[in-house]
Amino acid sequence: MSDAVSELRDVEVTVNGTVRRERVEPRLTLADFLRHTLGLTGTHVGCEHGVCGCCTVRLDGAAVRSCILFAVQAHGRRIETVEGLADGESLHPLQEAFSDHGALQCGFCTPGFLMTAIEFLDRYPDPDEEAVRDALSGSLCRCTGYQSIVAAVLDAARRLRQGG
């Protein structure tokens, strides 16, 4: 291993509003950094090659796949993970809609869908079904057949437009 790979670097990020500073290897993925360095295990890893979408988090607001980013790339930036969605015990309207519609079963892909959908709804608050399916098509769910997830996102859009 060359020094360039093993030499630790400082990373400072704001995760769900809290500033975190760690020294990490440059090759540490952002997903592993969140999960294993910071202990935020709500972000899941399903493929480690950027296809399944489980590991989606927001980086300066944009939905990104944390399994194909390095932690050092997030230095100085703002990260939101699924742990930041709810307000204490009170779930976010999108989370509530997921539960109402049965939009999760095993829950493993769910954090990725939530973080993808929340960014999408920020940009497109009044989408139609086809747009929702398009927006979610970068995430894989093996349990639900997607129907309930699509319904939940459309319902969440209505709730959010009405002020949550």
Next chain:
Amino acid sequence: MTNLRPGLIGARVQRLEDPRLLAGRGCYVDDLRRTGALHVAFCRSDESHARILRIDTSEAARAPGVAAVVTAADLEGACRPLRATSRMPSYQATELPVLAGDKVRYAGEPVAAVLAESRYLAEDAAERVAIDYEPLPAATDPEAALAPDAPRLHEDLASNVIVDREFARGDAEAALAGAAVRVSGCFRMGRKTPAAIENRGYLAEYDEGRRRLTLHSCTQVPGIVRDALAELLDLPGHRLRVVAPDVGGGFGAKVSLYREEVLVSILARRLGRPVKWTSDRREDLMSTTQAFDEVVRAELGVDEDGAILGLRAEIVGDVGAYSVYPWTAAVEPVQVASFLSGPYRVPDYRGRVRAAATPKPPTGAYRGVGRPPAVFAMERLLDMAARRLGMDPRDIRRRNLVRDGEFPYRAPSGLVWDRAAFTGCLERACETIGYDELREMQAAARAEGRRIGIGLASYAELTGVGSRIAVAPGMPINTGTESAAIRIDSTGAVTATFGVSSQGQGIETTLAQVVAEELGARLEDVEIVHGDSAALSHGTGTYASRSAIQAGGAAIVCARSLREKVIEAASHLLESAPADIEVTGGAVSVAGTDRRMSFRELARAVYTEMGRLPREVRERVDLEATGVYDPFWGTTSPATHAALVEVDPETFEVEVLRYVVAEDCGRVINPLIADGQVHGGVAQGIGAALFEEMVHDPSGQLLTASFVDYVVPSAAEIPSMEVEHLETSAENNVGGFRGIGEGGTIGAPAAVANAIADALGVEIEELPATPERLFRLIGPGRRAAGARMETGPGGRGRGNRFTANQTNSGGRSESGSGPTRQSK
């Protein structure tokens, strides 16, 4: 929506699991952190069939952070041999080594394990393990592997034929000879993988003080894994605990005992440190059990009215390199043969099935187990016969489905169908999709050059298989029963413990509904414990559409006996006859009075406030009960699926426009969850029909080792579905439940295939029906005609669905026939 009385069973209750999973507070195996844990990386074979000449671990052992490098030589005597045994005649068991020893038998087989302080360091060091192989000849084609002179995969076996069985009734050859119409085909679904989104992962830890081993596993079957490890490692059950925490999908992938589970257990005990392995996706695609890989050559004979006279089949299962524990490699191909006749009256049948060991990853259970290929073949044959007779596909099914007065019906393989909505599902599915109107619409669309097809598929499966049938294959385990223990503790809280476990089925909710209703508790007062082998004396897990029937049945039996104790205590405390005691809403009361105690008050009186009850009552009424439930035979779950598809005449891309399922799962416990089971099952079936295929090249190398190449469908490919539940009462089990978990995947490949065949006027015998396969199938002359028939661009209406960069391209991979996914 909670606290509904009466009728918690059947209520659309929100899942109790949801808040923690939605908040990112679930706990899957890889989320577990242990101080001092060692992380495993495997060196896996890159040869499909080869002798191992030399393994050099010296450089890896010196790499940073490495604690140990382990090969088969280091494991000698570490555990008893692992073999899936069976009393099935002709079955040949294979020994499954923890790590490959002299030979490797598929590309991806683990050869060495590196243990290091982090997964990164373990993977670094794994690259420094040098393994020399001498490649051996290999028969990767299953039919070639059957030949007596084929290169033998297991030297200690007489041949590559793992099992050779025949099911027969009557004289199928004579029946076929006398048939007005005979149709035949060679049907292949292609090898699939369950592809649970959570890869497999295990964490073992050993308490040296108490000499106790705990394995945290993503398994579907903690009870089976515990019992097997107890044998392999020679440990008593109280020193060996297997816990399945939150599990990210299973679908059969996590229902077998894996060698990685055995390895981390051995090494945690040997090294005295926690040992953890988390698979990556590439490893999962190479090493998790695969399925549906049969060649089904089948022939059906019908009379001039379409009535089935005879059916015969030669089935060859490409079962891969090893027989999985405990199910054996026979589990799937044998079910193809035993279920082939479907929900129909088939007087004469002969089905021979052989399972061929090939140098590919082992096959095992996957949602539907054998039924998807069986139903694909049979439903295609029925449509082929209908086409030859000029008969409508619905009519040929009406003609042949087992009818209401004919139950119990003994299928030719010996399976017995109990009364269920066979014809009812067909009629309901056709009504719901508007079959007659669709036929008219289809005729009009065809006139415009559009290629629209309607496909039906009917099937029946046996769910909640009880002890009478479960013993038949002669496995060393009992899958027929499940047990439950329910207690009201000294705070009045209700805890109900089960041997099943959840991989997303929502059983914390459905079982709580059953317990709450039967006990008279409030839903929110019931906590369901599952997935922990230490919690009960015996249990197996969740598979084969059994949890509602077996665990639901145990919940009922157990809750009823606890309720009797509650009533006895209450009758003393409320000074009333037991017959006047009501238990409801988490309280006991005397009918027609205001005398009432909450469970909390009752529990205090029973456990704490000595003197409230006579001594002999306190000693007898402990507010705990256990129960075992055995459905003995099992329960039939039938369904009909109806699909409407359109095939693009230029790209041959298939779009599923509408999808209807009419199914009979008996009494629905929770419609939200039941619908979700159907939706998810159908999505996997559509994936199997159109996209998913494990492609191995002729040397046995996997060409689809990523999610770019093995295409799991996304929200853009799966349509909305309409689900109809016909709740025919199931008198043969205490809850009246029929299994629902697998059906969607059983019916969908056949329904979609029939719809494509209907759209294009060709016979579909091979899945997935990729654009390339359809292009080749339809032939150049018809392709030209199709292009002329096309009226212009935009005819499909949803063109922009496929313009985003993150969806399926529908194209071809360079290396195989599977479709590919564009990079994201």
